[in-house]
Each structure stands twice: as structure tokens, then as C-alpha cells.
Amino acid sequence: MLDATRSAGPRRRSSILVTGAAGNLGREVVDRLRAHGAHVRSFVRRHRTGPRPGAESVVGDLTDPAVVRDALVGIDAVFLIWPLLDSAPAHDLVAELVRAAPRVVYLSTTAIDDEAARQSDPIVQVHADMEALLLDAGLRPVVLRSDTLASNARGWASQVRAGDVVSGPRVARTAVVDERDVADAAAAVLLAQRDRLDRDLYALTGPEVLSRADQVAHLGAALRRPLRFQALPADLARSQMLADGRPEPLVEALIAASMRRPDSTRTTDHVERLTGRPAATFARWAVDHAAEFS
Template sequence: MPDLTGPMGNPRRSSILVTGAAGNLGREVVDRLQSHGALPRCLERDGTGRRSGVEWVVGDLTDPAAMRAALEGIDTVFLIWPLLDAAPAHDLVAELVAAGPRVVYLSSTAIDDEAARQSDPIVQVHADMEALLRAADLRPVVLRSDTLASNARGWVSQIRVGDVVSGPDMARTAVVDERDVAGAAAAVLLGRHDRWDDGPHLLTGPEVLGRADQVALLGTALGRRLRFRAVAADLARSRMLGDGRPERLVEALIAASTRRPESNRVTDHVERLTGRPAGTFARWALDHAAEFDRGTTAAPPSAHDPATPGR
């Protein structure tokens, strides 16, 4: 059982619910909340990612009863929506309206606010979720993230056995360190900025990178000459299906690789929220080089959650 006592043995109360708490980003959000003395309540689907020192609840975002229990006593929710369809979120939104917490929603910088339909299914679900939360008058604080640096973990198996990373080429984006996104989220969740600005806050890294750029920077961190080789959509599809990824997710990723326009947008919104400039992908690669090392035998953390922003 987690330690839920505070100073002088008084019970500590969780007031912040973190969804997706066992994922790459969710873990970082929990770490930052804890570093500020907060006790987040962490929601996970199966309980396999539990760790000591925090309050864990097992439940599914699409289960109204589970969410009703998870939201009890909660003032603020950090919401990561993991599905490629916003329709199942209607029951969740009803529970949020009934419980009345502030909602901080993780979305995508790829959203085009002027477009009737978004470029691909992943971006569309984020646009639909934003619209659903606003229509319910929840006034979500929207954090739109660019491509997360942690997505590079999807290349671990290839880098451990060779110097070529192959996959579908993607639009160049301002890749952002998930630790910076977590820092921005924690600042909002804890109210550590001037006001509850609904946003959207556009969280980017300091430079625009393509897949080849990221692979080369990983090579520099590892002291190796790595290179990226783009493969055709059909081959990329068959490989991802062969890896066991769900067909619907694979099709969404292929659509993102072929339809999403490139973005040259770099913002200072990470620094506005955290007080620190966004870190570079080169720094992320150095900090995580051991995960890609040929001598590492432990399985890496999962690289992708469905509907990850900015992918």
C-alpha cells in the first residue's frame, strides 16, 4: 500500500488525478508533481505500472463507475485520451461535469483550428476531444504538444542490432522533450503560473527536426554513425502489423506519415509555463543513450500510446 501520510502523520489527500500515469509522459508528470510535494492519484488500466509513494487506482476511462470512484475528492484532472475515437468519451465527460474538477487536456500542435477536418485520424481525435470538453462547459486548459522525444524509443530494437533505422518518414516537427511537457503540465496542475489561461498552450522543442535528424543525433549520443531509411507505406504497414500493433492504430500512423503537413513552428510556451527554455533532442538523446545501447538487455518502456500528440 502507498504511504498516504504527510508531516506529523496526518493523512495526505490526493487532489490531482493523472490519467495515463504509467506511460512515458504520465510517469514524468507524476514525478514532477511529487517533487513539488503533491500526492497525485494515478489512474492505470491494469495496475502493472504501480510504484510506491503515490495513490494508484485501477480503472478504464470508458467505465463510468470506475471514473466516478477515481474522481471522488479530486480538484484537477490531467487527461490523456488513449483511443482513436472521441465517441467513447461522452460518458467520461458526463462524470467530469458531475464531479466538477478543472481539466487539463493533452492535445496536439498539429491541430488546424481553421480546418473543418484534420489532416489524419490522430489529430482529428484530439480536435474532437477539445470540442467535446468545451461543449460540456468544462473550460479545459489545453496543452498542445508537438512530437514527443520519447517516441524515439520505438527505434530501440533496430538501433541495438544495427546502424540503420527504417520506417515511414514523417513531417518535420519541433520535437519536444516529454520532461518539458510534464513540467508544463505540472505547472498548470499546481497553479504555478499567473492564471488559469485556457490556452491552447503550444509546447514545442527549440528546433524543427525530421526522422533522419533525430536518428543522427541518437548516433552522436551513442558514438555511432546511425542513419534513417524511409520505407514505403505498404512495407511500413506490414512491419507494424507484424510487430503486433492494432490495425486501426497502424492505419492512423500511416495516414499521419502521408498526410500531415510539415510545421516550422517553434514557440516559447514551455518556458512561459516552466520558467526554463525547452531542452533539445540532442540533450534527450544523451540522457537516454543507455536505453539504446547494444549491451542493454532490459526491455525499454513502451514507445507509443494510441493517439499520442504530435506523432
């Protein structure tokens, strides 16, 4: 387990900027950092609710250099989630990071193929481009390549409430990882001294490789219902996602991912290496979140 509190002497309170702080993962990271006594500044695009007690936040866009510059004042480390499907608008952000010189922990994806000249789909490509951009700028980021987050299953909630069939595009089998484990790992890295880390890149996975059908079956078991997954052809899946209100560029990227991204067979012990306990199963996540689907 990475001991984030061990040091050669007294340390001042860490000040950490968390981007994407209103999302499923970002909220978990903020909670863990605050529980460890860090000063946390949340970067959000808009306030969805009123400010959380004791929380400091910056509202704005990561592509706005002035907002980023102000957000970085007094910051020791940044947890970076890049929200766009294009890395080009990140150049100004990276310039501000170079100027402020915080430690950077970047959330990437395990789907990156380091041997490929081009990645399988736009979502993976933008992560590969962001990793390269940060490295080329000399920032020496710690990269957390996460597998599919279990919290993505929340997108099925309306279908589960309406019936026993969850439909969508067929996607690659992956070692689905609980976002709470990713948050624990991220907090450990953000709070640790850089020389306490044994690598610059961690691959965070769950303990088993699952298909969409496997995930839906686990969710059904948690709900005690006979749920099943129905794979849709690309055209039908596209129409469904557009009707749900998803932006067209994201829908096209998701369709490309469903058609091109290969199945994964990889699991790692990196969650345990950073947190001191094995990664949780998706079945456990389904039990813990069953009420959200009822």
C-alpha cells in the first residue's frame, strides 16, 4: 500500500485542484482528499447544486486560460480529467500548468495501445494525445489509466425502471473498475510525495473481465430481477443515444468505439498496490447501488 502520509518531516497541508469535480468520479476524489485533510479546490463547468459545505470551487471552462490561471493559484497538485474529444484546445491549459508547475495526475484509459500509431477510436485517441501533450511539455504527469468505470452503468437506470431489457451497442469486454477504487487510488497518488511512487503510469482495473451482458446480469441479481442485455446494431444504437439527448460528436465516438475497440483480457493489481486492498467486483458495486435502479 502506498503510504501517502509518510514523510521525512512535517508537511504543510496539500492544496489540490480537482477538475471534473461534479462528475461520478470527481465527486469521489474530492470526498477522499477532504477526508485526508487536504485543501481541495473543485473545478466545475457549472454549479448543479449549491456549494458544498467547506468546499471551494471554481466555475468555468478548462479551455479558458484566464479561469485556469486563477484556479491554479496556490495549488500543489492537479487531478486532470480532460472533457473534450479533441486535445487541441488543451494547449493553453498545458501552458498554464507549465507556468504554475503543480504536480499533475491525469486520468486516462487502459484502452491505449502503446504500440499503435493511431488508436482504435476517438475516445482512446484523445487520451493518448493528452498523455503525449503533457509529457512533451515536461510536466512528468502521473498517469492513471482507468478501465471502464462501473458508474457508467447508471446510464441504464431508466431502461431498468421501464422493463427487464437493457439495450445498447455491443462494446468491448473490459475489467470494469469501481469508481470508488479509482478515487482511492487517485487520492493516494495526489497525497503522496513523488519519490514515494514506484512508477509514472498505473493501470487501474477491476478483478474480472466483463461483457455488457455480464454487467446487466450482475445488476439483475442485485435487484432480484431477470435483466438481460440486448445488443443493438450501430444505426439503432446511434438513434437511441441521440434520442436520449447525447451530443452527436459523443454519440459518433461511442459508436466508433463499439465497432473498433478490441476486447480486453487484462487485469492488474495496481488498485491494491496503491490502496492496500483488492479492487472490488462489479457485483459488489451493483448491490451497493441497487436503489438507484429501483
